[in-house]
Amino acid sequence: QMVGPACSIARALQPAMVVIEDVDLIAEDRSLFPGGNPMLFQLLNEMDGLAEDADVLFVLTTNRADLLEPALAARPGRVDLAVQIPVPDAEGRHALLALYRGGLSLPNDGLDGIIHRTEGVTASFIKELLRRAAVTAARRDADDAAALHVTRDDLTDALDELFDTANAMTRVALGGGTAHHTDGTASDGLTVPRPAAAPTTARPDIGISSQ
Known part of the structure; x- marks a missing residue:
């Protein structure tokens, strides 16, 4: 429920960063749960609604990248960079x-x-x-x-x-x-x-x- 307000604040204070931890909790693959999570659609809308010159960075973390909604994780333009952080040596x-x-x-x-x-x-x-x-x-x-x-x-x-x-x-x-x-x-x-x-x-x- 805080995705919208957080993104609004980020746009007002840009340059800004929006960090969503454990994004798989709201952005699971819709094929696994028919209907999807309303917060997923809100997140997608917020990411797509940024102007081209907006200086807002989204950082999403997850332990289950395999469960993420393809419309979020696999669509060009939404995810520009994926970084895997291995377990500590x-x-x-x-x-x-x-x-x-x-x-x-x-x-x-x-x-x-x-x-x-x-x-x-x-x-x-x-x-x-x-x-x-x-x-x-x-x-x-x-x-x-x-x-x-x-x-x-x-x-x-x-x-x-x-x-x-x-x-x-x-x-x-x-x-x-x-x-x-x-x-x-x-x-x-x-x-x-x-x-x-x-x-x-x-x-x-x-x-x-x-x-």
């Missing part, structure tokens, strides 16, 4: 741990095993991993008013919990990959629960922009 996962740690105290070493086991996960998964490890540390050090000290064991326990088959839906929602071997042992020598099904592969974010 090992260096990126190190950086995400540093970014999301906040005031947490993490171990100075021993993180290589955690980094290896989180191959294929998204930034959201790393954030949830730290949150769960912090909860464990807070319960253990409830009487310590100083900064939380998250140990390698805290991270390992949190990762085991996320990789447990009982949390499969949570792992999918967070974009969690797995680094399990067929014998159920991770490369860092830690024993982890063996998945009941094939490992979940995270879908990369897709950034789509149109002007």
